[in-house]
Amino acid sequence: MFAFRLDSRSGVPTYLQLVEQVRRGLLLGYLVDGEQLPTVREVAAALVVNPNTVAKAYRELERAGLAAPRAGQGTFVIGNDDQVPHGVHVKLAARLRAWVRSAHEAGLAPEQVRALVTTVLDDENTAARTEAA
Amino acid sequence: MFAFRLDSRSGVPTYLQLVEQVRRGLLLGYLVDGEQLPTVREVAAALVVNPNTVAKAYRELERAGLAAPRAGQGTFVIGNDDQVPHGVHVKLAARLRAWVRSAHEAGLAPEQVRALVTTVLDDENTAARTEAA
DNA sequence: TCCTGTGTACTATCGCACTAGTACACTAGT
DNA sequence: ACTAGTGTACTAGTGCGATAGTACACAGGA
Known part of the structure; x- marks a missing residue:
């Protein structure tokens, strides 16, 4: 459940x-x-x-x-059409987990990992929006 | 500024x-x-x-x-002691950006990328908390 | 039929985020 | 001194998220 x-x-x-x-x-x-x-x-x-x-x-x-x-x-x-294919999902999740692990090994605290992720994602969105304009 | x-x-x-x-x-x-x-x-x-x-x-x-x-x-x-070294930061950010790009190329919408990131980060935190207990 | 469990509707209340407007103490530059 | 710009303090009001409690309509099983 x-x-x-x-x-x-x-x-x-x-x-x-x-x-x-x-x-x-x-x-x-x-x-x-x-x-x-x-x-x-x-x-x-x-x-x-x-x-x-x-x-x-x-x-x-x-x-x-x-x-x-x-x-x-x-x-x-209610089901959704555009789901992520299972294989793709597993592969991407694994790569992301590896990145998180390496960030942790580089000395980053969990908050710092989150801060970095948030910043990068926000920048990507901004860049995409700028591109579209 | x-x-x-x-x-x-x-x-x-x-x-x-x-x-x-x-x-x-x-x-x-x-x-x-x-x-x-x-x-x-x-x-x-x-x-x-x-x-x-x-x-x-x-x-x-x-x-x-x-x-x-x-x-x-x-x-x-007011300055902080435990900042991420610049070199480490640049390297990690680049790898993360590459991951985001590949996720996008795999057909994931920005919302799906965010959803995947959120899920993985939440799982990592939960796992860490379980480990500590 | 009766009972249980489901989602829903309604009113009343509380707390907090936010806004509006005003006023004050401090610092720097003239 | 004077002025401009800073952070701060205060009161009052609005909107919304959340709670509490009750009541209702529906479906399924005994």
Whole structure:
């Protein structure tokens, strides 16, 4: 069963964290078409969060066309076309993990690794946007 | 002069985004000891944000020992010991950029790249925490 | 039919991020 | 002295995320 995590220090609203995790799961193929999400009450109990907050996330997923509720049963994911092929995903993840490891061996603290990654990704996005303009 | 950016879609409070950017700048060596940050009014004008919000970010930086205000002059960064050596930083950034490029060439959309990176980093943290326990 | 579990709807309340506007103390330059 | 520019402090108000509690409609199984 799909499991959610929360990062209370990130400043990101709880319901958005849940939405993003489902979105990521779909993009990477961790969630497949028709798969059931944990029920509102299960998530609320597991994360010690108000059921209304989880419901808000599920409503947002429904609005985005990523999930659909079935009365009396639960909420089910709606499949996505453009998923990353499994082979590609595994290979890229392995290379990225190797990079993280080498960064760690070079003396970078986890926060520094995150800072470097964030900066590079932001720069790539900016560059792409500049290119398009 | 150091420049700030804002991502309104992230859900992260404005003042936290500013704090994080200075923190990243220090971790990666983009900001050096004694360097002046843009003034509260400059940042507020550039980002179209209330001066109080910028002031809150600077107050938080002061509390964290990362910056110090000088009355009538501005706010100045306080240097950090454990910065990433420039050579290491350049090398790691280049390898990471190469990875991002190959991911893009493999057909991954920017969101999918971000999703993959986030997942791998979260897994690494979880693994590290499990190891320590 | 009854009971359970599901998602949903609603009201009320609290806290915090953010804005608006004003005022003050300090420093540097004229 | 005076002026301009700095960070800071304060009050008031707005919007939204989150909580608490209750109630309802639906599907499935005993």
